[in-house]
Amino acid sequence: MHSDLPVAALELRGLTKRFGEKLAVDKLSLTVPTGSLYGLVGPNGAGKTTTLSMATGLLRPDAGQSIIHGVDMWRRPLEAKQLVGNLSDGVKLFDRLTGEQLVTYNGLLFGMDRATVAERVGDLLRLLDLESAAGTPVVDYSAGMTKKIALACALVHAPKLLVLDEPFESVDPVSAANIRDMLTEYVKGGGTVIVSSHVMDLVQRMCDHVAVVSAGRVLAAGTVDEVRGDSSLEDRFVELVGGRHHSEGPEWLRHS
């Protein structure tokens, strides 16, 4: 076997999920190399959230495997979940807790001792500009603050792989730049990130690899330069995915 090859941070093999008639993810395979900052892009409804949920143990696949640093998520979930930090789109947080309590609770769930958790919670709140909101219940946070506290929860156990579903949505530009810097540093320190986003420009600037998915399948995957070729990632995305409308829209929307 290829024992000299480095183990991928994340390997998805033939992941499949059907919701009734709808085939949301269709035998999707993807390899995320260790140390990469990997973008996952695709149109609305492409299956990104479903894929990342199956990859991280939140949603059971109908078929296929998710292997995290050599550990099969659905066969050895406790071991695999120690290796991954997950920011999920749409999963409820325990939002009656304050931000500080929520991140602390997540750290304790991973079996860390209280002193280490307290130190890390302080660091994360500072890094994400949430210190002044530390004592506020998460239910009273803005959308962007909620995103940031969920990111702190994903990071507190220092995972080797971060899986982030739309981490920049609703986040202000200063916080987004801070998060970008933090992710870049995290990768320099040996971590791996897979991030879904609709912002092609951000993916092109921030990520070294990208996969374009549509209708539950991978249309293109590789380094950002390989996938975009001579085009911008945005143009390449539109070319791959199609669906641009060239009509002027309905008459009733025109005022002149």
Ligand SMILES: Nc1ncnc2c1ncn2[C@@H]1O[C@H](COP(=O)(O)OP(=O)(O)OP(=O)(O)O)[C@@H](O)[C@H]1O
């Ligand atoms: N729990 C569910 N029950 C039924 N259908 C679902 C469910 N979750 C997702 N779907 C369907 O599966 C498909 C893929 O959805 P998914 O949320 O994974 O897409 P996405 O790429 O994350 O989209 P977006 O970019 O809009 O967030 C869609 O057609 C969606 O309607």
